[in-house]
Amino acid sequence: MQLIPQSPEMHAYLAADEVIDHGHPLVRETADALWTATGDAYSYAKVAFEFVRDAIPHTADSGDLRVSWRASDVLHTRNGICYAKSHALVALLRARGIPAGLCYQRLTDDDGSNPVVHGLVALRLPGAADWARQDPRGNKPGVDARFSLDAEQLAFPVRPGLGEVDYPELYATPHPAALRALRESADRPALWRNLPTEIGKFPVG
DSSP states (O other), rough: OOEEEESSSSGTOOOOOOOOTTHHHHHHHHHHHHHTOOOOHHHHHHHHHHHHHSSBBBBHHOOOOOOOOOOHHHHHHOOOOOOHHHHHHHHHHTTTTTOEEEEEEEOOTTTTTTEEEEEEEEOOOOTTTEEEEEEOOOBBBBOBBBSSSSSSSSSOOOOOOGGGGEEEEESSSSSSSHHHHTOOOOOHHHHHHHHHHHOOOOOOO
């Protein structure tokens, strides 16, 4: 899909902050190790995606009760939901100079009930004309997300007939609704209660 960057400046999609803390030693160490095993931007992006997808279990799959939200903490605890795992992947990409941002979907159960906002990532490799969405949520039976720059292979293709939505906005920083849910939840049961059911636009400089 055609994403709409919410910041006009590319450097916003390379910046570090409290959440996407790619200046943290653990993020840098992880990025350096992954880069050494690859050596070019495309291979690095693919390996970084697969590392976050596979080596950091989604808490809904692992049963981990901890709630992580800062990229370095996600790498340290090896745990997180989709938002947190997306923060980690964006940090690893930015650590090697690859612009990356955060985007979201609104998903539901098979009958259209229980809407929830799902988080994923978009990156732009050197020379690419467009952003490419990637979903590092983590695979399981019925979910087979893969790294792709052409035809998307996300964890959850949306079903518009059920009210599901691909939000077109590409954010340089986490959406406040997603970040608030993470930061205000003491454990996974609380997080499940706090997950946003939809998101609105918010200004990004």
